[in-house]
Amino acid sequence: MEARRDVFQAIADPTRRAIIGMVAKQPVNVNAIAEQFDHTRQAISLHLKILSECGLLNIRKEGRERYCEVKLEKLNEVYEWVEEYHKLWTGRMKSLKRFIEQEELQAAKRTPAKKGKAGRK
Amino acid sequence: MEARRDVFQAIADPTRRAIIGMVAKQPVNVNAIAEQFDHTRQAISLHLKILSECGLLNIRKEGRERYCEVKLEKLNEVYEWVEEYHKLWTGRMKSLKRFIEQEELQAAKRTPAKKGKAGRK
DNA sequence: CTATTGCGCAAGCAATTGCTTTCCTATTTA
DNA sequence: TAAATAGGAAAGCAATTGCTTGCGCAATAG
Numbered sequence: 195m196e197a198r199r200d201v202f203q204a205i206a207d208p209t210r211r212a213i214i215g216m217v218a219k220q221p222v223n224v225n226a227i228a229e230q231f232d233h234t235r236q237a238i239s240l241h242l243k244i245l246s247e248c249g250l251l252n253i254r255k256e257g258r259e260r261y262c263e264v265k266l267e268k269l270n271e272v273y274e275w276v277e278e279y280h281k282l283w284t285g286r287m288k289s290l291k292r293f294i295e296q297e298e299l300q301a302a303k304r305t306p307a308k309k310g311k312a313g314r315k
Numbered sequence: 316m317e318a319r320r321d322v323f324q325a326i327a328d329p330t331r332r333a334i335i336g337m338v339a340k341q342p343v344n345v346n347a348i349a350e351q352f353d354h355t356r357q358a359i360s361l362h363l364k365i366l367s368e369c370g371l372l373n374i375r376k377e378g379r380e381r382y383c384e385v386k387l388e389k390l391n392e393v394y395e396w397v398e399e400y401h402k403l404w405t406g407r408m409k410s411l412k413r414f415i416e417q418e419e420l421q422a423a424k425r426t427p428a429k430k431g432k433a434g435r436k
Numbered sequence: 437c438t439a440t441t442g443c444g445c446a447a448g449c450a451a452t453t454g455c456t457t458t459c460c461t462a463t464t465t466a
Numbered sequence: 467t468a469a470a471t472a473g474g475a476a477a478g479c480a481a482t483t484g485c486t487t488g489c490g491c492a493a494t495a496g
Contacts, residue, residue: 206327207454211396218403224473237455239473258463258472266404273397275332280394282339283387328484345443358485360444379442379493 199248201271209233210241214250214264221254221263320369322392330354331362335371335385342375342384 205211209231216227228238242262245251250268254261326332334348349359363383366372371389375382 200329202329202332203327206324208321208323209454211323214400218400225471228473233454234456235473236457236475239475240454243474260473266400269397269400269404272393273401276390276394276397279335279339279387279390283390330484346441349443354484355486356443357445357487361484364444381443 199244201248201250201268202275204245204248204250205269205272207241209238210245213238213241213245213262217251217262217264218266221261223259223261225259227262320365322369322371322389323396325366325369325371326390326393328362330359331366334359334362334366334383338372338383338385339387342382344377344380344382346380348383 205214212231213227216222216230224239224242225235227242228235231238242251242253246253246262248268250265252263252265254263326335330352333352337343337348337351345360345363346356348363349356352359363372363374367374367383369389371386373384373386375384
């Protein structure tokens, strides 16, 4: 029932990413968010719940309204994950990667059992 | 049937993130990947398919083996998305910190009895 | 050639998602 | 006080996920 509730899963949904984008600028109340989308208020409400359950959203009650504000720091997990690979794929570590691949190739060639894919006739 | 196949959704699954981590170092063949996990080969195979369908993985046939290598550049979409917010929250934290410090100072001035660190006596 | 190995395909299944509709409860406002 | 208004809770449903089992097929080893 209570499913996985992590940030990666939370941002997997485009609607939720859009909500984050909306709320990042300033706190917005639930109905105002819902109006921007082509879903019922309840559908959006559910997305908000998911976002808040994984710590990305803070819902502050104010009178009969609920103001949502993002806790962007929660995205740090994602940032750190992707940033590591970003370093890898942008220059810096590229030479290392090439080196490793080269090594692999050499190892494959060294393996005697690997005598040419052309095979026999 | 053919569902959403985007990078955000692909990395939402922890197993798939682990696969990316494994393959980032060097190309690995399917069975070698599958051995690292507590799922059947077919389950992993399916994850690989998803990863390759959204462009994160390149599967190169070599004899009867399939070597998987990541195309990390595909993570750029995620990187750019999260990086924007990263800037925002690191910036915001700075200004928020300034704001709080300012507030604290003001409060200390207003309340002479406050035992705050400002130590105004 | 035959057995083995690497791996994909397909069917089947339970759990999860994303959404809707209906109903309910507070807080305002007239 | 009654009528709006903001928004949550629950039930129902189709589509999707993640996984397994079973089968088939090509490449290679013996």
